[in-house]
Amino acid sequence: MLKNFYADLHIHIGRTFNGRAVKITGSKNLTLANILQTASSQKGLDLIGIIDCHSPGVLEELEHLIAEGSLVPLAEGGLRYDNTTLILGSEIEIYDTNCHGPIHVLAFFPTIMLMKEFSDWMSQHVTNINLSSQRIYCDAKTLQNNVTELGGLFIPAHVFTPFKSLYGKGVLQSLTEVFDPTMIDAIELGLSSDTEMVSKIKELEHYTFVTNSDAHSLGKMAREYQTLYVEDANFVELKKALHNIENRTVSANYGLHPLLGKYHQTVCAKCGHHVQEDAEQCPECDSKQIIKGVATRIQELSSDDHVTERKRPPYVHQVPLDFIPGIGPKVMQKLLTAFGTEMDIIHRTTVQQLATVVPQRIAERIDLARTGQLQFAVGGGGVYGKVQFE
Template identity: 45%
Template structure:
């Protein structure tokens, strides 16, 4: 078995020819640039491109195949420059009869299968060329379709207050899905504002593997969260087996933001702008500062409201969750400092996982090195985010 760093939720901003796929994102977020950046700067082993159902994105993928930069893998998926595994996915929006929308990731093994899904879903989706479009159906119906295409099925950012299962659709998955379709889920994605300790306070999630992905809308955001898989080969089939913990394949670790850094971790009052920073439990739907009901309920406060357990109960299969502060959150680390780190260590994965303290200090000085090391050790001081605003890492000398 070998270990593979994987970020399976990366959006395409635009095509090579400049046509928008996801608005608003960066035009630099093309399939080619995603592969180059993920391989050479981020140091990823596997990426999931989740706008591959767009015929325009499929054209760009075919162009990379024609150039010989992509090669189809036995077992599904593609290899970029014989180094980076690329999985083809799509993010689809569903709507429940009782209200609430959710996003779900589907992954298929190759371009031909994705094109068939694209052709089929075009009867439900108004603009199949664009990202994360509404399929005008409930999640149960989408899962039935996905199963017929033998897709991996991963509910996305499951707690966020916009377009997620627990965030806005229901207090329990079983309220949305049949028991049969609950078993068809390959894994669930936690989202930036949650971690395993929060998710394992809900009993029905105990059977599912947790994924941590970036949901990147720009190149810099790739690998701000990622999952470590143990597989024999990094391809579609084995990644799917790892999600389902089959044949010895499994998720070894989740690397994610401290949830307080997530932009929906705490409840934000849209009237007075208050975001709670203490451990105080916030009543759902009410601002603790001004009493207004114009609030965006945070993930922590939503989970406090719906949880089965006051403390997490982790199943035996649960992979450890490591807080990973992306380098972009480190105070004082600009482009020049980042360049020095990459020149010395090669990739961000090497900086975050392998660089020793002495080498970091030599590269960027004590202040920035201390920020990286405190983030790595989990001792960083963090101001919580909420309502669409990311949290902050506060340098101890600036506090």
């Protein structure tokens, strides 16, 4: 029977179990064991994509957890931990003569054997296979071919952000300048954008959109996610959902309101002043270091005469619980103790139930946050927007 599963497909690892760095900018407590435990018992995620599984240290830890029985390989792909399925992923940075990158992409594989095979191949084309998001010294289509031949999934990551993305730098006008469009399984929108904003970009018409956290810390897991309408949480069902096979689908996207995204608006990199979309110089400090906002870049790529024919799932604007003033660690723990997981708090509790555990004003703020009824100070230039309450 088909039902909805909560999925966040872009989570980094900060350190291996022996303390070795993987994602250098990731939190030190962002370990594989902590991610699995937090995803299952606190966040309430049914499926997670950990995108540093190519690292030999991570592969070693995965094999250790399988050997001790904490992780169980699934016949249809993925590794089950308690209530959560881990999908083995890798984030790779492309920068070749064709694309003028850097561009980040995600690759996912059904088994640890195939991930090891990919890691062995990748190690011949990167400087340090142990680290996350490494630059690969081959063209994008060669990478796509390798992922496809191994039965993997290929997804361009956070495609509109100003740095390290497909469209963000402003040089490329089409994904066909870089990729084989037939070997793309989905498009990750990233923070600062949503489905409606990109609806007039014609070449994205046929791709499923995913929304993920790009978590560099445990707390940021599930700040963006989606529901997959599938039979079970595994690799085969994920692939079917991305391609709308046998009624499987991404049934809803849940993400920050784009105004909260840290690259939504065009901003002066030096002083942080919000500037006009076509500004070449900051009127406040005269700096020419202008970071083009996602909203502006999407508008450049959009065609006013394009009318989408694809029926997209709803994109629900949510504010993560830890963005809400008044919800610190102690209040969060009270909520978790009372209701189970963050998915339970966000999706399955009423305001009345929440008010039995926290003050009425916080209960009401949670309800406003999960239904997109808040006001925001706009983000930009690497600084997140802020929730504004009266």
